[in-house]
Every structure is written in C-alpha cells, then in structure tokens.
Amino acid sequence: MPDLLAGLEPTSPDPAPTGPLADRLRPAALDEVVGQEHLTGPDGAIGRMVAAGKLSSIILWGPPGTGKTTIARLLADAVGLRFAQISAVFSGVADLKRVFAEAHDHARIGQKTLMFVDEIHRFNRAQQDGFLPFVEDGTVTLVGATTENPSFELNAALLSRAQVLILHRLDAAALGTLLDRAEAIEERALALTPEARAALVASADGDGRFLLNQAETLFSIALDELLDPQALSELLQRRVAVYDKDREGHYNLISALHKSLRGSDPQAALYYLARMLTAGEEPLYVLRRIVRFASEDIGLADPNALVQCLAAKDAYEFLGSPEGELAIAQACLYCATAPKSNAAYSAQKAAWKSAKTTGSLMPPQNILNAPTRLMKDIGYGKGYAYDHDTAEGYSGGDYWPAEMTPETFYTPTDRGMERRIAERMAWWAQLKERGDRS
Structure with missing residues (x-):
C-alpha cells in the first residue's frame, strides 16, 4: 500500500536498524515532539527558554507516554548542557551524591549539567530536600518528571525553585x-x-x-x-486505564462523579461511575460517596434518595460483584435524576457553628423533664404545652434558651418534597403569629 506512505520520511536521521520502535522514532529535535506544542512551540514556556538559551529548573507533569524523557534530553542538547539521568525508582542517596559530585566536577571546567530525575515523586521528602543546595548554587539544572500531581507529591521548597509544566495526553x-x-x-x-x-x-x-x-x-x-x-x-490487548486508587486520578474521577450528580446529568454520572469501577475502584467506596451525596445535595427534596442508596448497599453486599454493581448504578441514576437541595447540609453547618458559639446555655425550664420532686419544685416542666392537645397539633411554644435569640438554620427550597415542607412551616408560622396556642 505505497500510497499511504507518500511524503513520509523518518523523523530521526539514520535510525538504528534494530531496537524498539519507540526508541527508533525518538525525536531528534524539540519541534518533532508531537502533542506538546503548547510547551515546545515558539510561544510555549520551553520554546521561550530555548530561544533565550537559558533553562530554569522545571517539573514535567503528565501522563505516561507523552514525551517527558524525550523533552528533557532534547532540552539539554538545545541549550548545551551535559545530560545526566537517574530514576527515583532505582536510585538512592548514594546515587544522588555521585551525580551531584560529577556535576560539580564538570562545573569546574565550565560544563553545566541538566539532571533529569524520572518519577521524581518517588523520592521521599528528605531526599527531595537534598536537591535544594545543588539547584540553588547552579551545580545542576533540575528537570523532574512525574505522573502525579506535584502539589501533592513534591516538597513546597522544591516546587518554589522549579516551574511546573503540564504535558497533555496525546490526542x-x-x-x-x-x-x-x-x-x-x-x-x-x-x-x-x-x-x-x-x-x-x-x-x-x-x-x-x-x-x-x-x-x-x-x-x-x-x-x-x-x-x-x-x-x-x-x-492485541487494550491499554488499562490510568488510575491509582490513592492518587490524583482517584480524586479527579470521584469529584467528576459528584459534580455530575449535582448537575443532574445521569449520563455523565454513569460514565464516571463506570470509569471508576472498571478501573478497579472499591465499589463500596463509590457507594459511600453516593450515600453522602444523597444527604448533602438532595436531602429532604427527595428523602427516598438516601433509602435507595442504603438499599443499594444491602443489595451489593448480598450479591457482590459484578451483579451487585447494578444496584450501585441504580442508586447513581436515582440521585442524578432526583430534585436537588443542599438546605439540610447548609442547616447542619449553621447549627453546628451556633452550637459551638453558644456553649452550655440551658433550655427553657418548661421543656425539661422533672423525674424528681426537687426538680418539679424548682419549676422543671411547669407550663409545658402538649402539642397533641391543641386542635392543630401545634402549640407554637418557645424552645430556645432564654439568653439566645431564635435562629433560622433550615430554609427549605421549592423543589421536590421540600415544597410541601416549606408550606407546612409557613402554616406553623401563621399559627404562631395568632398568639399563644397553649
């Protein structure tokens, strides 16, 4: 099929006839790197550094197979630096000391070193601190590569001395x-x-x-x-999706699931649920988050959402995977399509804040139990209005501490069941305005 090859030439001069295809196709110049033009182009951060002939320490953050090692090697060539590479997976303190010593020796004869550290997040905090004096005095220009979020995995001191550049997954x-x-x-x-x-x-x-x-x-x-x-x-085998259950991919997908549910998009919510479960996430972890969502973002707008989620837990524990995952999907879809309200969530936060502020105020005596004669004699329970004895089943009593002005924590929305709750609360307010119902 020669027509498919018209105009195509190898990008690397005189490629080695043997070796892995990926190595034979490794770019020979930065403009041959595909998919990262936002960095390597004339207006990109790397393009500007190369044009200026001066390279600062950088952290290359991106998914596997996007060109981090290639870019680091080409950067050294582009600005005339000696290239030294180590991997945090296979290296220890002794290896770091050796690389720093060699870089120092070369610096004495005017040859500066680009030190490329693959999987830099694998070094612990103390080892990361070990880079600082050599970066600060210019012994090395550090280029670190990581697949993990640098703000989670790298020391703040190291991050403050390096520019984080984000590589995109290849489209x-x-x-x-x-x-x-x-x-x-x-x-x-x-x-x-x-x-x-x-x-x-x-x-x-x-x-x-x-x-x-x-x-x-x-x-x-x-x-x-x-x-x-x-x-x-x-x-061929399909590539397993990138997903570390204790790292950023985990938090990104659970955040996407939660926000899709909140945004009432059942299709997107089901997609992110599938992304997590097919990648090996613990199903009960996902379900716990959906249960939380049912209270936080639906609440009393549809109280049955919480019931559906807890029923899904029972079904999953009874059936296991993969059959029980259908119940989790049902709970996900129920929550995505239910009316939304965070009124209960907001009320809880406000009430907790008030409780911490007001301390140990006593409730009014008329609503306190009086199990002893002494407590009756000093007024506990005196004047309590039993709501069921009123015609409307509502006495309109005052239940707040005497030293505290009544507060409003819960304000129902007009969505779902909360519309009826709001009507009921408004009716009680009208009764209370008529005077003492006791």
Whole structure:
C-alpha cells in the first residue's frame, strides 16, 4: 500500500536498524515532539527558554507516554548542557551524591549539567530536600518528571525553585502522526482498515509509547489481509486505564462523579461511575460517596434518595460483584435524576457553628423533664404545652434558651418534597403569629 506512505520520511536521521520502535522514532529535535506544542512551540514556556538559551529548573507533569524523557534530553542538547539521568525508582542517596559530585566536577571546567530525575515523586521528602543546595548554587539544572500531581507529591521548597509544566495526553491527531512515522521508518503500512486504525489509536488512551509498542507487534506479524476492529481487538490487548486508587486520578474521577450528580446529568454520572469501577475502584467506596451525596445535595427534596442508596448497599453486599454493581448504578441514576437541595447540609453547618458559639446555655425550664420532686419544685416542666392537645397539633411554644435569640438554620427550597415542607412551616408560622396556642 505505497500510497499511504507518500511524503513520509523518518523523523530521526539514520535510525538504528534494530531496537524498539519507540526508541527508533525518538525525536531528534524539540519541534518533532508531537502533542506538546503548547510547551515546545515558539510561544510555549520551553520554546521561550530555548530561544533565550537559558533553562530554569522545571517539573514535567503528565501522563505516561507523552514525551517527558524525550523533552528533557532534547532540552539539554538545545541549550548545551551535559545530560545526566537517574530514576527515583532505582536510585538512592548514594546515587544522588555521585551525580551531584560529577556535576560539580564538570562545573569546574565550565560544563553545566541538566539532571533529569524520572518519577521524581518517588523520592521521599528528605531526599527531595537534598536537591535544594545543588539547584540553588547552579551545580545542576533540575528537570523532574512525574505522573502525579506535584502539589501533592513534591516538597513546597522544591516546587518554589522549579516551574511546573503540564504535558497533555496525546490526542488522536498526535497519535496518528506517530503511526505515520512508524509506517515511514518501517517502509510499509499497517495492515489495518481505517476503522481498525482508529480503534488502535483509541486503545492507546493518549499514551504514545503504548501505541508504538502495539504497532511494533503488528509489524512483526505476517498478515494476509487487513484487520478490522474485531480482529484487531482479538489480537492485541487494550491499554488499562490510568488510575491509582490513592492518587490524583482517584480524586479527579470521584469529584467528576459528584459534580455530575449535582448537575443532574445521569449520563455523565454513569460514565464516571463506570470509569471508576472498571478501573478497579472499591465499589463500596463509590457507594459511600453516593450515600453522602444523597444527604448533602438532595436531602429532604427527595428523602427516598438516601433509602435507595442504603438499599443499594444491602443489595451489593448480598450479591457482590459484578451483579451487585447494578444496584450501585441504580442508586447513581436515582440521585442524578432526583430534585436537588443542599438546605439540610447548609442547616447542619449553621447549627453546628451556633452550637459551638453558644456553649452550655440551658433550655427553657418548661421543656425539661422533672423525674424528681426537687426538680418539679424548682419549676422543671411547669407550663409545658402538649402539642397533641391543641386542635392543630401545634402549640407554637418557645424552645430556645432564654439568653439566645431564635435562629433560622433550615430554609427549605421549592423543589421536590421540600415544597410541601416549606408550606407546612409557613402554616406553623401563621399559627404562631395568632398568639399563644397553649
């Protein structure tokens, strides 16, 4: 299929004939890096640094397979720095001392060092502090790479001395460019239908390295005809979604789920629920968050939401996975489509604040129990109006401490069941205005 290769040339000069495809396609210049033009372009942070010929310490934050290592290596070449690389996964204090000592020796002869630290978040706080004096005195220019949120994983002192640059997951266009380059260097097209090619790109989930590894597998197999999407899926494994249950991906998705529920979007809410459960999240954790949502964002607008969520818990514990996950999906959809109110949530916060402020004020004596004669003699329970003895079942009594002005914590909305609650409260207020109902 030579027509697919027209105009395509390998991006790296004289690529090695052997070695992994991803390495043979590693860009030779920053303008060959795909998908990160917001950083490497003329107006990007990296583009401006290179144009000025001066590089500051930076942290490259982005998903796997987006070019962090490649960019670091090319930066060293672009500004004329010696390149030294270590991985926080395999390195310890002794390795750091060695790299710093070598950088110091080279600095004495006028050769500055770019120190690239892969997975920098894996170093503990004390080890991260060890970078500070060498960054400050210019012994090294630090370029760290991380897949985790730097604000969670890196010391504030280290972050204050480095600029955080965010790499994007590769979109379909960038991944398509990588496949074009792979076909050019292999001098043949992938044996895929257009639909299968699109499916291959989608399966990479934004990871260029994974895509090229999959392409290399396809190049290594003798195929008599083009693969369609079904045949491709049977031949290759789909990339597992990036999701660490104790890190940022976890918090991002649970936040997206909660806000989709609050925004009454059942389709998006179900999508994020599926993202979490298919990635291996603990189902009861997700359900606990939905239970919380039922009280915080629905409340008395639909009291049955909480009942539905607790019923889903019972169903899941009874059935287990995967059958019980249907009950969680039902609770999710119920909450997404229920009327919303945070009146109970706001009332709770206001009441808790008032309780802490007012301290130990005594309730009025007329609503206190008097189990002993002494308590009766000093007035406990005297004058209490029993609401059921009134015609309307409402006495209009005063239940607040004498030293405290009555406050309003709960104001129902006009949505769902709260509309009826608001009407009932307004009726009670009218009765109270008529005078003492006791």
